[in-house]
Amino acid sequence: MDRNTPPPAPPKKRLTIVDLALFSMVAALIFYAGYRVTDVLVYDWNWSRVLNFVVRFDDDTGRYVPNLLLYGLATTLRLAVWATILATIIGVTMGYWRTCDNLALRILSRGYVELIRNLPPVVFIFIFYFFISSQIFTALGVDDIDRHGPLVDNPVFSLLFGDPALFSNFLAGALVLALFEGAYITEIVRAGIQSVDKGQWEASRAIGLSPFNVLRDVILPQAVRKILPPLAGQFITLIKDSAIVSLISIQELTFLATEVASTTTKVFETWILVGMMYFVLCYSFALMFGWLERRAARSHR
Amino acid sequence: MLDQNPQPFVEIRGLCKWYGDFSALHDINLNVALGEKVVVCGPSGSGKSSLIRCINQLEAHQKGTIIVDGIEVTPDMKNKEKIRREVGMVFQSFNLFPHMTILANLTLGPMRNRGASKSEARELAMHYLNRVHIAEQADKYPAQLSGGQQQRVAIARSLCMKPKIMLFDEPTSALDPEMIAGVLDVMIELAEEGMTMVVVTHEMGFARRVADRVVFMDEGEIIEVAEPEPFFNTPQSERAKLFLSQLLGH
Numbered sequence: 001m002d003r004n005t006p007p008p009a010p011p012k013k014r015l016t017i018v019d020l021a022l023f024s025m026v027a028a029l030i031f032y033a034g035y036r037v038t039d040v041l042v043y044d045w046n047w048s049r050v051l052n053f054v055v056r057f058d059d060d061t062g063r064y065v066p067n068l069l070l071y072g073l074a075t076t077l078r079l080a081v082w083a084t085i086l087a088t089i090i091g092v093t094m095g096y097w098r099t100c101d102n103l104a105l106r107i108l109s110r111g112y113v114e115l116i117r118n119l120p121p122v123v124f125i126f127i128f129y130f131f132i133s134s135q136i137f138t139a140l141g142v143d144d145i146d147r148h149g150p151l152v153d154n155p156v157f158s159l160l161f162g163d164p165a166l167f168s169n170f171l172a173g174a175l176v177l178a179l180f181e182g183a184y185i186t187e188i189v190r191a192g193i194q195s196v197d198k199g200q201w202e203a204s205r206a207i208g209l210s211p212f213n214v215l216r217d218v219i220l221p222q223a224v225r226k227i228l229p230p231l232a233g234q235f236i237t238l239i240k241d242s243a244i245v246s247l248i249s250i251q252e253l254t255f256l257a258t259e260v261a262s263t264t265t266k267v268f269e270t271w272i273l274v275g276m277m278y279f280v281l282c283y284s285f286a287l288m289f290g291w292l293e294r295r296a297a298r299s300h301r
Numbered sequence: 302m303l304d305q306n307p308q309p310f311v312e313i314r315g316l317c318k319w320y321g322d323f324s325a326l327h328d329i330n331l332n333v334a335l336g337e338k339v340v341v342c343g344p345s346g347s348g349k350s351s352l353i354r355c356i357n358q359l360e361a362h363q364k365g366t367i368i369v370d371g372i373e374v375t376p377d378m379k380n381k382e383k384i385r386r387e388v389g390m391v392f393q394s395f396n397l398f399p400h401m402t403i404l405a406n407l408t409l410g411p412m413r414n415r416g417a418s419k420s421e422a423r424e425l426a427m428h429y430l431n432r433v434h435i436a437e438q439a440d441k442y443p444a445q446l447s448g449g450q451q452q453r454v455a456i457a458r459s460l461c462m463k464p465k466i467m468l469f470d471e472p473t474s475a476l477d478p479e480m481i482a483g484v485l486d487v488m489i490e491l492a493e494e495g496m497t498m499v500v501v502t503h504e505m506g507f508a509r510r511v512a513d514r515v516v517f518m519d520e521g522e523i524i525e526v527a528e529p530e531p532f533f534n535t536p537q538s539e540r541a542k543l544f545l546s547q548l549l550g551h
């Protein structure tokens with residue numbers, strides 16, 4: 001036969017009757033839930049009151065301006081970004097310590113991971129928040145930053161940290177979240193470092209690289225490629241977990257949503273809306289990580 | 302014998318090494334003079350690899366003395382990097398850095414350790430890639446090369462550090478038969494240029510052609526040290542006779 005004939009087309013994937021049955025069951029369930037909500041539940045749906053808390057019309061300026069829920073979303077986003085950065089620093093450092101030769105560093109990092117993994121997040125957050133904010137921040141003077149100083153009173157500061165009046169509140173939230181998620185990232189990084197072939201350590205040591213360069217130039221770049229999927233998952237978990245810090249009065253999306261829900265008494269609308277906001281936030285991060293992963297895979301031949 | 306050379310480049314005295322309770326190396330004494338080529342052979346598990354890995358401290362020894370270029374190498378020494386820059390090493394499984402191009406594999410060491418600029422490191426790298434006859438592959442990634450090419454890159458990567466001695470740990474054992482000659486040719490060229498070499502290998506042709514001495518090891522001890530012709534033709538110990546008959550008998 002002629003070797004240049006194109007290969008036969010692969011069989012097409014089709015939905016079977018079982019798949020269709022499954023889909024109709026799901027659709028029926030959704031339809032039934034909708035019926036319960038509209039016909040059985042006596043509830044006066046009013047979306048406009050809740051949407052007012054996303055953007056409101058400002059009579060003074062005659063324009064629409066962001067309201068509480070958008071402020072909350074912005075705080076959540078800031079919280080997520082800073083906590084991700086801090087948690088990554090903690091996670092990479094501790095993750096390396098988990099694998100290094102120094103016994104003291106191994107004990108320290110192991111202790112950190114086990115402490116956090118074996119406490120409920122809420123308990124940990126309460127203990128740490130009151131410790132950090134009442135002791136450490138006071139000692140460091142974070143509470144008495146000059147709100148009108150040139151370093152603080154500028155748009156860049158507001159963009160990065162939000163309202164200067166709430167700075168120590170925000171910082172506490174980001175720190176607590178980072179410490180909490182850092183433990184999980186530590187374990188992911190450790191697994192990544194340990195998954196790199198022993199020969200890579202030997203070869204990089206054999207050409208005389210310092211321990212720091214071995215890690216930075218050879219081990220971590222390979223480890224990161226391997227741990228990108230679980231790491232992305234953990235970052236998205238971090239965004240979702242940021243809702244927990246509403247318990248310590250950090251004014252992020254969930255905290256403000258609680259206030260909006262109680263002020264308007266429109267509980268369902270508020271939480272459905274907030275759920276959608278979280279979904280959009282997390283899903284866009286997931287898409288971004290997916291893109292990063294494909295890019296990393298392409299450069300790694 | 303060359304052992305009596307007044308100033309050996311590598312001096313090993315009373316070297317002992319254990320893995321847990323298992324004695325991997327027992328009372329090893331060996332000197333390697335500058336410019337000398339030593340081939341180490343012996344059955345698997347005889348401690349050949351452990352021996353050369355102790356020389357650049359990829360593995361720690363528990364007893365005995367190793368002196369490289371006048372510096373005593375100890376497991377707790379600071380700046381092992383300094384010794385490792387003098388001692389090049391080539392591994393059985395190449396161990397190229399898969400996330401870097403061939404060129405980047407070669408320039409990493411000189412740029413990080415010797416403070417070479419990018420262009421200096423590049424020039425050095427191309428020089429050694431030419432010497433191992435694969436300069437045209439510089440921009441590829443390791444996985445795009447054949448095993449033999451990868452091993453030649455690994456040799457070039459070591460040479461970029463301008464080592465005074467090269468250690469080879471079964472450099473051709475992981476290669477397909479048709480790839481072996483290319484790697485051995487590079488090693489022979491290196492030997493002819495006067496590089497000091499300690500080579501763990503079973504390539505008898507290479508040993509006959511290049512080696513000044515053959516060291517035969519078994520069960521963590523040096524059993525026999527001889528020049529290649531007498532060693533291969535008339536081995537003295539029973540264990541060496543058995544080993545050679547197994548090696549040539551198939």
